[in-house]
Amino acid sequence: MNNTISLKSNSWIPQKVNKIHSKNNRKKSRIKLLLTCVFKPYGVTDEYGDALCSMELLNNQITREQGIHSPRSNNLSFGLYLLAENIGVPVTVLDFPSWKNFTHEVDSGNYTHIGITFIASNVTKTQRMANYIRRNTPETTIILGGHGTAIPDLEKIVDCDEICHGEGVTWLRNYFKENINRPIIHPVVGAAIKASIYGVPLMNKDGVIIPGVGCQNGCRFCSTSHKFNKKYTAFLSTGSDIYKACNKSEKKAGYTHFGLMDENFCKNEIQARQLLVEMEKEQKAYTFNTFSSAEAVTQMGVDFLVRVGVNLIWIGAESKTNIFEKTKGIDLHSLIADLQKHGISVLTSTILFLEHHNKKTIEDDINWAISLESDLHQFMQFGPVPGTPLFTDYFAKGKLINDFPWQHRHGQGTIWFKHPSFTLPETSVYLKNAFIKKYHAHGPGVLNMAHTAIRGYLTVKKEMEDRKTLGLTWDPKTLRYTRQTGYQSDHFMKLRLESIRKNALKFRPLLHTILKYAPNKQSALKSRTIIELFNKTFGPASIKDRIMDIMVKIISFWENRRFQKNGVIMRQPSLIREMYRCHQNK
Template structure:
């Protein structure tokens, strides 16, 4: 009898809740990338999106075996689920949540001792000696391939993978403002930056889950059939690096005259292959760019004035999320502050500031260990080291700065970013206005259509901007700027679109409630989300509790 026949019931799960600094985890550990790591100093103005462990749904969708996926179960919920006699439980985790994964393994061993445990995710850069006492198998490769092999199922060509339909919803002041279709285009990155775990985990190779421009276009078109006004996020470490795939996608956008609204991850090296017009024709109006350190010498920055590059993107209506690294050996306090000031001059839409950290499996980690640069307390206590693998702790000796000085710089930069530039949500509104004014009368009909998309998205700010004009912790300079922006958008609106003004009292009330909620720490943890899969077949609900159809979009709660 093959392993597939023996293994009939499979449970995939993220780490359990609660997680986060309030329960002893490292800084930024949580359910939200933006609020926890990017807009963390922006208080009530921070956009909120809870991110599920998407990889689990992707794997479950591509098995021939029925399975269930839990996102952020409580300990009680997991214990109850284990009563269903699963043959396999697979847990996805990262280094900073490894202690939760290990505790889950211990619970599974006590409640369901016959169940096989698989550990997967970027946390598996930990050694076998650290993980195998708690599990039976470790997945350190692309998950669908691994699980099908483990279950004795025939290999699938990646061109035949089924892409799950997963949507997320962004909230501002607790009010849903946008729906985003998640596009899983690839894994890994060939840029091989010395600190990058996701690149080195896949041995600096790029795995294309959506291999052609047509496969990406078709998926996004299908998502729009479900939600005609949805945005898209392309999850691929450097989506635009493959010019052939991107060009095919561009030609389809031109042929079909479809104006998408898409956010993607891209290096300067990749972006400079395209004009801003071409990016917007592809619908790319938001990019995450590694600013890193200006003197770090990364090949992906070579030959480009990154400050002018960012300014040019935003002048054309493309929002830019910049990621700066602190604690690089050449950075003295003076140099780090000068680089920060230069970044602020570009007026980035959003900013992330992470501390240069040694993650197992990367060349930088090998260098730190070889040269004995790791702080002694972290060498002695590996559990504490892993908990601090968040980008918010100085873990190695620095030639110029003390540990506490680097961490204080990071706190200062997040706060100064907010104070100098104001909330990101209003910066984004200004960038969208730039795009509309730039392209509203353009000769290219697709770019005119894109300009109209910018204009329509600006209408929601008729309800949101008054919260910036009247809200707390906003400078008078920014209040005046938001008032002028509000008047400009109002002047662009039709009589019908002025209905958004009716939303002002709702948004003001929601902002007040958000402020109270932030003071009382209410609704700190999301609800459990549960999906049941039949495996490459139609999906059915598992129970009426908090279960949802796997191919239907579900919206996260904060």
């Protein structure tokens, strides 16, 4: 790592790095852009990567150490599709390329510009890609984007012409001299590929919606907040826009469940309220997985989240000591329990090796995290990531470990700064043991989600019946059910209840397999209780469910044998190659 630091401010103005290579004066008609992520294999330890940094969010850091109970999937590079859809030049998107795929594309000589998106831990892959471009098509302009661009003096590591800081659509429009105020067109994008559980491929039709980027909370360690200057930049500025993007995705690809990729969905209250109003108006009960901070979730209330269709919410709990504004004064235990009771699975996250952690307080925090009893939990190491105040602070104080390889700075291996209470090797052991402890305390995450889903169905059904008896109606102003003159049947909640029922039934064919591979007696008992609850609620399993149950058992048997023999199997996602507006070049 370089000793001088020059953290560049996030700017929408293109920054010239190397005037010799800049080809910005090309005739626009000749421009052809390739947008790519870094090359595979992912999650493999080699000179460019690390086994603990894969393209699988769930397996890598949420259901880690859960063996075959860990759902598998590869999330797409959503930003690339959004960029491609919203600039006027012909674009090819390359997602999950192998080295051969990438070099083949470069060797075609088709591209005047190549943009590579990457996170800091993938900078050595980016360096190799840039070197290849420079060697083989020296006329091509190299643009770097993504969170990795916050690495100080990046241009000394990666040979490039331009660095896109901040929000990319505006940056690229500006760069190509396009109208930056043109409305954003939301792409139709799937959430993941190669999704499977117990080795069984999942046919889920899940889409992704990106309402905006950034978060105003500005937590000291948070790269997503600081990349966008602690500001929220909306791509879809109203709830109506979000609804239209969902509806377009449903019409084009059949998606009805979405990952709502907003750092803090409930923080933008007006937008969230509008989304519900639109769905009610159109009688469309879409469902969502999303992120929100505890204080914003409390503000909007659980009734609202159920009604708007949140199936899973990620809440940053961070630490028992409540050192972050977003959790101050919030009873996280009761908030999480209330969400789960209403069918909303909760994914919490905490940070290990914070400044106040020593060998006792870290155990306190791990135990506290487990006591939250969330469905899923991410333990992540405190990480001074470039672009954050934490990085600047630690750099200035000389706390960062010089020459710590970038590919290992991902928060799931060892820390890369000097901690007064822990050696580096200890940090990886503490982290791994924390995941194992959570797993043994509460069982597989998929079992917890099944439990939440069936409990939610029962709670919401009962509450609807109670409201009918009491004459309570939804009040969109207060976001509560209140007694109003003239009770009206709540048709939208009937649709919502049906979506909750369908969500619960998705888990049914998995339950006997979860039981079979239960990690301990406690989990086996929990599995049996949940199976009984499903039977009591929905009656005996249908023939279709029984056939699926048998199929899952057979496939999981082989998956388990592979797992026992080889450990976690890192299956690589297939290449996605999409072209946009390329007809203009014909």
